[in-house]
Amino acid sequence: MSDTLLIAPPDPQTDREAIFELTAKTFAGEGLGYWGWIDHCRAGYIDHSPYDWSASSIGRLGGRLLTHWGVWGYRMRIGSATIRVAGIGAVATHARYRSRGFMARTAQTGLRRIRGRGYDMSILFGRPDFYERFGYVRAWSEQTHIVKVSDLPDKPPAARPRKFALRHRDDLAKLYNRAHARLTGTAVRPTYSRCRYHDHWDGYLWTDADGRATGYIIVAEFQGRFEMIDCVGDDEQVLRVIARQAGRRGYDTVHFPSLHHEHPLARRLRWGDSRVETRHRHSGGAMVRTVNLPATLKRLAPELSRRLKRSPLRNWQGTVRVANARETSDLAIDRGRVRLADPAGRTGHAIRGGDEIAQLLIGTATPPEIVEQAGTRITGDARRLLPTLFPAQHPLLGEWDHF
Numbered sequence: 001m002s003d004t005l006l007i008a009p010p011d012p013q014t015d016r017e018a019i020f021e022l023t024a025k026t027f028a029g030e031g032l033g034y035w036g037w038i039d040h041c042r043a044g045y046i047d048h049s050p051y052d053w054s055a056s057s058i059g060r061l062g063g064r065l066l067t068h069w070g071v072w073g074y075r076m077r078i079g080s081a082t083i084r085v086a087g088i089g090a091v092a093t094h095a096r097y098r099s100r101g102f103m104a105r106t107a108q109t110g111l112r113r114i115r116g117r118g119y120d121m122s123i124l125f126g127r128p129d130f131y132e133r134f135g136y137v138r139a140w141s142e143q144t145h146i147v148k149v150s151d152l153p154d155k156p157p158a159a160r161p162r163k164f165a166l167r168h169r170d171d172l173a174k175l176y177n178r179a180h181a182r183l184t185g186t187a188v189r190p191t192y193s194r195c196r197y198h199d200h201w202d203g204y205l206w207t208d209a210d211g212r213a214t215g216y217i218i219v220a221e222f223q224g225r226f227e228m229i230d231c232v233g234d235d236e237q238v239l240r241v242i243a244r245q246a247g248r249r250g251y252d253t254v255h256f257p258s259l260h261h262e263h264p265l266a267r268r269l270r271w272g273d274s275r276v277e278t279r280h281r282h283s284g285g286a287m288v289r290t291v292n293l294p295a296t297l298k299r300l301a302p303e304l305s306r307r308l309k310r311s312p313l314r315n316w317q318g319t320v321r322v323a324n325a326r327e328t329s330d331l332a333i334d335r336g337r338v339r340l341a342d343p344a345g346r347t348g349h350a351i352r353g354g355d356e357i358a359q360l361l362i363g364t365a366t367p368p369e370i371v372e373q374a375g376t377r378i379t380g381d382a383r384r385l386l387p388t389l390f391p392a393q394h395p396l397l398g399e400w401d402h403f
Contacts, residue, residue: 005059005066005102007109012053018065019046019058019090026092044194046090050074050403055086055117057110059102066094067102069110072403073119075188077180078362078393081303082188083296086114087403088124107134111291120296121288121358125402128284135325137355139288140185140364140395142279145256145266151273152243152254153236159206159214161241166195166203171213175232183260184363185395192400201229204241217241218400226251229258229399235265261394286397290358293327298340300361301331304389309336311388320382320389321350324357333385349380360386363393 010019024037032040041047052073059067072087088110093103111134114122123139124131173189180186195201197220205216215233219226219242226246231238246254259266270276279285290296297304308314314336321343322329332341351360356374360367367386371378378386 007059010058023090023092044196048194059106067106068092079303083120086119086122089403136287136289139286147274153240157240161204161206168193184393187401227255258399260396288358294329304338319347323352325354349382352377360390366392
């Protein structure tokens with residue numbers, strides 16, 4: 001058989017079942033089993049989801065489906081700005097054809113395709129020591145807030161919660177988007193129209209006197225833990241509902257694995273009796289890559305302007321060059337106004353690096369830490385501007401929106 005791998009976007013009509021089968025054989029050992037994985041895909045992971053058929057890539061050899069590079073498209077917040085993100089998932093190669101470079105070819109073609117489809121950045125949750133070769137670097141660390149039920153409010157909920165079906169609702173998405181505005185890394189909903197884990201997650205919502213939803217929680221029991229997956233609403237009410245659900249199920253501790261560090265509820269927990277566990281992984285957790293640097297900076301320009309105007313450097317004028325290993329862009333700055341400019345001539349103010357530029361853009365860590373670890377070259381006033389333009393943001397993607 002020829003080693004010529006034919007790479008193209010999958011067809012939703014003719015390739016859907018083959019993708020389910022290939023990925024099920026690859027991920028069957030990760031908890032769901034073969035048929036459980038296929039049900040997972042049908043329940044909401046691929047069907048009824050933001051899976052982008054036109055941006056995803058599959059590889060065929062002699063008519064057989066060998067590789068799959070899946071793309072879930074969504075909008076992600078970076079401060080007050082939003083960018084188009086290609087979430088990469090269900091990356092699979094037929095077991096008999098591994099270690100022959102087929103996935104490398106599929107991934108490289110896939111990265112070119114997502115750029116052509118208008119995506120700015122890409123995020124994935126991948127296996128260790130593999131995706132660096134494609135330009136991905138650590139995006140953020142995993143952080144879990146842990147609280148004893150005895151340290152949560154012991155009063156009954158002010159509004160009576162009721163169980164609800166875990167499907168997309170415009171009113172709940174609106175509440176979520178309002179509550180997570182400017183929280184970097186979170187997705188702009190809608191993303192999934194159905195819950196992929198409807199057999200494992202439970203949702204409870206409450207309403208005002210007119211019957212309008214004002215808040216909700218989504219919880220799960222996972223490996224002996226009680227977890228808060230998602231929530232919106234008044235902090236006191238949220239904690240009362242969570243405490244009641246945990247108590248009814250016999251748990252004395254609640255884990256919050258998807259709570260953004262800057263969310264008001266997270267701040268409240270940290271000012272009470274709680275603990276926070278953080279897991280740092282160089283590779284294999286959440287990873288990020290810049291797909292189109294100029295487009296990303298153009299979308300970020302209003303947010304960069306907002307940051308600069310509120311800083312002591314608001315009167316600075318000049319051009320700052322931002323470059324990674326693949327692209328170069330210029331930011332023209334004029335007394336707090338930032339805009340993307342075509343690179344022209346020389347400038348003494350520059351941020352020149354490699355794949356870690358993506359970490360600066362989303363605020364993975366403080367700029368000095370990123371620069372020190374990666375060896376980023378900073379010249380001129382870019383060193384003074386860097387902490388203002390690209391501060392640490394504690395990015396995080398909620399569990400509901402994972403791909």
